[in-house]
Amino acid sequence: MAPDKSGLSEFKAHLKEYYSSIKHGESEKILEGIQKLVFFAGSTNDTLDTILEEAARTIYRLFEFKEILIGIRDPKDKMYRYVISIGFRKDADQKLKLIRYTKEEFFDPNIYPGIWISKQTKYFLSEDEPYDDDEIDTFNRPLIFQELRKSGDEFREGDYIDVHIFGPRGEMIGWIELSNTRDGRIPSRSSIFWLELIAAFLSVIIQKEELGLRGRADIRIGPN
Structure with missing residues (x-):
């Protein structure tokens, strides 16, 4: 007995629309990004900084x-430094690029107090003053530090989040800092x-850079 094909064309049209490149939700948009x-990282022989800048823009x-x-x-002195910034004043950006951190400064709560919200991510509150005096000038609006927090869900000037790589x-071989x-x-x-x-993805890219492997054809990530 032949299968009933009534409504098949409508179902095919539905499938085409459902799986089209038009993204229907926030998760699909993020996955596409x-x-x-x-693919960008896997198809370019540009510098590590170029890939990290594209990651920041993403x-x-x-x-x-x-x-x-x-x-x-x-990799030489094992100190940690900023290499990419988006959204900062020019003078703040210049000062940020001069800062060097030790591993202890990321993990000793007596130096930079913060809250671990996952095994990989630490949340810093401005009230805990998680910065040195030299770093205040790197914030865009440091005077706001003096204001009271308005609500329990406020993300204020001086708050920041470190996602460790x-x-x-x-x-730790790197980090993403967000504010x-x-x-x-x-x-x-x-x-x-x-x-x-x-x-986690950037971890692979940074490791390959440190090992001198990035760019070899046999370890490319994206399509040719």
Whole structure:
């Protein structure tokens, strides 16, 4: 007995529309953005800084943060430094690029107090003063530090989030630093999840750079 094909054309049209390139939700939009970043990194022989800058721009486009920093561990002296910034004043950006951190400064709560909100991400509150006096000039609006927090979901000047980038043995090889959301509220849990996924991807790129492997045809990530 032949199958009933009534309504088949309508179902085919529905499938085509449903799986079209038009994204129907926020998750699909984010996945598409991350996919483009992966393909970009896998199809270019540009410098590590170029890939990290594209990662920062991807984060800026996809998520709620207005200020984004990406830093890496210097393979020579093992100090940590900022290499990419988006959303900062020129003078603040210049001062940020001069700062060097030790590993202890990221993990000793007596130096920079913060709250671990996951195994990979640390949240810093401006009230805890998680910065040195020299770093105050790197904030866009430092005078706001003196104001009281208006609500429990406010993400205020001086608050920031570090998403750590770890290597295969658990050592920190870089980090993504995020501040000032567009709506002034704390970022969503889903945003943190996606950013940790991006950090995991950047871990691979940074490791390959350190090992001198990035750009070899046999380890490319994206399509040819």
